Amino acid sequence: MKPQEFRRTQDPVEAQSWLKEMEKSFKLAVVSEEKKVDYVSYFQKDEANYWWESARALEEEEVIIWGRFKKIFLNKYFLRNMQTQxxxxxxxxxxxxxxxxxxxxxxxxxxxxxxxxxxxxxxxxxxxxxxxxxxxxxxxxxxxxxxxxx
Known part of the structure; x- marks a missing residue:
């Protein structure tokens, strides 16, 4: 089963759901910790891909770990005030x-x-x-x- 592509969304719940689905796909595809961000970025298309390329360029670390990616992703697509709401x-x-x-x-x-x-x-x-x-x-x-x- 192929994971769903992520292009962009105005719906923060949809963005968080996509992340959860990707985490489930890690288990099925047996994705190692070091490859999770590469795996996920493959499924980011169009605007989401352009955003990630820009965000990735701003990161100082050569290897971005999954926890860091999630934080960056949620800061973009699931703002803190939405969590509170x-x-x-x-x-x-x-x-x-x-x-x-x-x-x-x-x-x-x-x-x-x-x-x-x-x-x-x-x-x-x-x-x-x-x-x-x-x-x-x-x-x-x-x-x-x-x-x-x-």
């Missing part, structure tokens, strides 16, 4: 007009941006429960959920 969106998320399935999908998508704030399964379960419609929340509360199984 996604975290706020997560903590303000309510089921309201959504079905439980739609709410769970949105919850799961936003949860990846809160990292250490939701570092236990119990915390995730409680936050999920808090966002449910009040009548449903009271029914779920009776179960005293200690884990969140998505």
């Amino acid at each position: 996604m975290q706020l969106k997560f903590f303000e998320l309510k089921q309201e007009g959504m079905t439980v399935g739609e709410y769970e999908k949105e919850f799961t998508e936003l949860a990846r941006f809160v990292g250490n704030y939701m570092d236990t399964d119990e915390m995730r379960a409680k936050r999920f429960q808090q966002g449910l419609k009040p009548w449903l929340r009271s029914r779920v509360a009776a179960f005293e959920l200690a884990t969140y199984a998505n």
Whole structure:
């Protein structure tokens, strides 16, 4: 399975998702630590490729490690204020007009941006429960959920 090419995006979530997919492809393609940046840069096309060539030229190190690439990439495509906005969106998320399935999908998508704030399964379960419609929340509360199984 060939990884998806990255050209450019205005959607920071899409950029972060592309990085995650590339990390998964490292395992399938058995990419060594030293070759990860070369591997990823092969899948950057057009504007994204031009950006990386410029950004790479500004780096002092001859070999760019994966962690450094991710930092540079996210600084370009996933600005810190967007991370904060996604975290706020997560903590303000309510089921309201959504079905439980739609709410769970949105919850799961936003949860990846809160990292250490939701570092236990119990915390995730409680936050999920808090966002449910009040009548449903009271029914779920009776179960005293200690884990969140998505």
